[in-house]
Amino acid sequence: QVQLVESGGGLVQAGDSLRLSCVASGGTFTYYGVGWFRQAPGKEREFVAGINWSGDRTNYSDSLKGRFTISRVNAANTAYLRMNSLKPEDTAVYYCVAEEDGEAPTVGRYEYDYWGQGTQVTVSS
Numbered sequence: 485q486v487q488l489v490e491s492g493g494g495l496v497q498a499g500d501s502l503r504l505s506c507v508a509s510g511g512t513f514t515y516y517g518v519g520w521f522r523q524a525p526g527k528e529r530e531f532v533a534g535i536n537w538s539g540d541r542t543n544y545s546d547s548l549k550g551r552f553t554i555s556r557v558n559a560a561n562t563a564y565l566r567m568n569s570l571k572p573e574d575t576a577v578y579y580c581v582a583e584e585d586g587e588a589p590t591v592g593r594y595e596y597d598y599w600g601q602g603t604q605v606t607v608s609s
Contacts, residue, residue: 486511486598488580493603496570500607504565506580506600513582518556518563519543519589519596522576522605532578533565534589543590570607577602 492504506518519534533554534543542554556563563580581589581596589596 486582488582488598488600490578490580490600490603493578493605495606495608497608498571500570501566501568502570502605504567504578504580504603504605506563506565508561508563508582508598511582511584511598513561514558515584515586516597517583517585517587517589518554519581519583520554520563520565520578521581521589521594522574522578523602524573524576527576529579529594530576531589531591531593535563536588537586541588543588545591567605570605572607572609575605575607577604 487509489507515537517536520532521529523529535554551568553566579602580600582598583596
């Protein structure tokens with residue numbers, strides 16, 4: 485019954501910033517953990533960031549921490565991923581995930597209750 489729809493991707497130049505959005509429909513978003521993964525061409529899906537239901541706990545990939553920021557606005561059923569100082573290696577399809585247990589998605593965990601269809605981010609040199 486829960487659907488996740490990502491948006492905000494596009495073509496940008498290296499050094500630019502971008503904010504992705506994930507809007508949830510159905511279910512009780514307020515109590516879901518939410519996160520972001522990405523998958524580059526020829527690469528496995530990679531954890532990016534996660535946030536718990538109340539927004540007071542976050543997890544990040546060590547390689548991205550400090551450059552990417554996850555946040556959420558429960559009243560809008562929306563989670564965000566702010567990406568700064570983008571690099572060509574950030575080019576990937578970015579997916580949002582949701583977990584009914586309310587915990588923040590984390591590195592090493594790939595099974596979640598809901599996945600979106602993804603939004604393409606392309607960073608040129």
